[in-house]
Amino acid sequence: MTRHDLATLPKAELHLHLEASMRPGTAAELADRHGRPMPPTGPFTGLGEFVHAYERARDLVGTLDDLHRIARELVEEAAAQGVVWTEVHVFPPTYAGRLGPDEAVLEAVLEGLRAGSAAVGGASAAGVVLGVNRGLPMAAAERSLALAIRYRDAGVVALGLAGDEANHPAERFTDVFARARYAGLAAVPHGGEGAGAPSVRACVEALGAHRISHGVRAVEDPHLLTELAERQICLDVCPTSNVQLSVVPSPARHPLPQLLAAGIPVSINSDGPLFTGSSLLQEYDLVRTHFTLDAPSVATLAETSLRFSRCPADRRSRALSALHAWLTEDGGSCPKSAHI
Numbered sequence: 001m002t003r004h005d006l007a008t009l010p011k012a013e014l015h016l017h018l019e020a021s022m023r024p025g026t027a028a029e030l031a032d033r034h035g036r037p038m039p040p041t042g043p044f045t046g047l048g049e050f051v052h053a054y055e056r057a058r059d060l061v062g063t064l065d066d067l068h069r070i071a072r073e074l075v076e077e078a079a080a081q082g083v084v085w086t087e088v089h090v091f092p093p094t095y096a097g098r099l100g101p102d103e104a105v106l107e108a109v110l111e112g113l114r115a116g117s118a119a120v121g122g123a124s125a126a127g128v129v130l131g132v133n134r135g136l137p138m139a140a141a142e143r144s145l146a147l148a149i150r151y152r153d154a155g156v157v158a159l160g161l162a163g164d165e166a167n168h169p170a171e172r173f174t175d176v177f178a179r180a181r182y183a184g185l186a187a188v189p190h191g192g193e194g195a196g197a198p199s200v201r202a203c204v205e206a207l208g209a210h211r212i213s214h215g216v217r218a219v220e221d222p223h224l225l226t227e228l229a230e231r232q233i234c235l236d237v238c239p240t241s242n243v244q245l246s247v248v249p250s251p252a253r254h255p256l257p258q259l260l261a262a263g264i265p266v267s268i269n270s271d272g273p274l275f276t277g278s279s280l281l282q283e284y285d286l287v288r289t290h291f292t293l294d295a296p297s298v299a300t301l302a303e304t305s306l307r308f309s310r311c312p313a314d315r316r317s318r319a320l321s322a323l324h325a326w327l328t329e330d331g332g333s334c335p336k337s338a339h340i
């Protein structure tokens with residue numbers, strides 16, 4: 001049986017952080033230009049070490065032009081991997097005004113994403129998940145919500161939540177997420193990575209999550225698995241990231257098969273290729289190999305990523321048609337360098 005080419009499989013990436021998407025060459029260039037050290041890469045001993053690495057990556061961003069470039073390159077990289085739509089997590093308040101107001105940070109990113117889409121002839125495009133950091137004061141969450149609503153029709157598609165799950169429970173942000181959903185934004189918090197099943201449940205019940213970034217520790221609670229399946233809440237899973245942050249001991253012991261067997265919609269994502277060294281194509285190849293997924297099963301993962309995204313309807317329907325053609329026609333054409 002031929003192995004279908006993963007690079008020509010139309011897909012969406014729904015869990016990717018802007019600064020962590022940086023090409024290693026770009027990171028090295030910015031480190032040199034701004035006189036900063038390169039951020040450490042994984043594996044990490046825990047979330048604290050990872051957050052430190054993430055802050056070093058953010059320190060490499062010295063200007064709005066740097067942000068614009070990182071966003072543009074993100075879409076170019078996506079297009080090379082058959083990604084037709086990306087939802088990228090961005091946290092303007094974490095720049096604490098050093099590049100200008102939050103609006104300027106967000107606009108640089110949005111313009112960079114549009115430039116990237118134009119550079120690849122529209123083959124790929126992206127929206128922004130505007131992030132709330134669990135550890136920052138509530139005023140920062142309110143600012144992020146206001147910004148997300150203001151740019152709702154200009155590229156922001158969702159409100160996210162990240163940071164220390166164990167010490168900053170989701171319930172604190174119930175009201176912020178209720179207003180985000182009322183404004184038509186998707187609710188896509190992180191949960192079930194740095195804390196267990198109760199944290200995933202809080203994302204569902206307190207925040208009304210449409211999707212959950214990671215969510216893998218839901219396997220600790222069989223009732224929660226049933227609830228996620230019944231409510232069709234998508235988990236945006238990142239296998240290599242889970243291993244590198246010691247959420248799971250090895251790729252082979254990742255709970256992806258249990259999540260799928262429970263009937264939960266799952267998308268596959270890279271989270272932060274700069275730190276993990278693993279691209280989205282490598283993540284698809286990893287799950288195909290470790291869990292011996294056949295082509296229809298791999299296509300289902302991609303289809304889920306498209307269905308649960310905020311991808312514009314015309315782009316989604318074109319991608320779904322191409323996805324079904326991929327299954328029957330064995331791929332199509334793509335540059336050899338992009339093959340896995």
Ligand SMILES: [Zn+2]
Nearest residue numbers: 015190213271
């Ligand atoms: Zn993440």
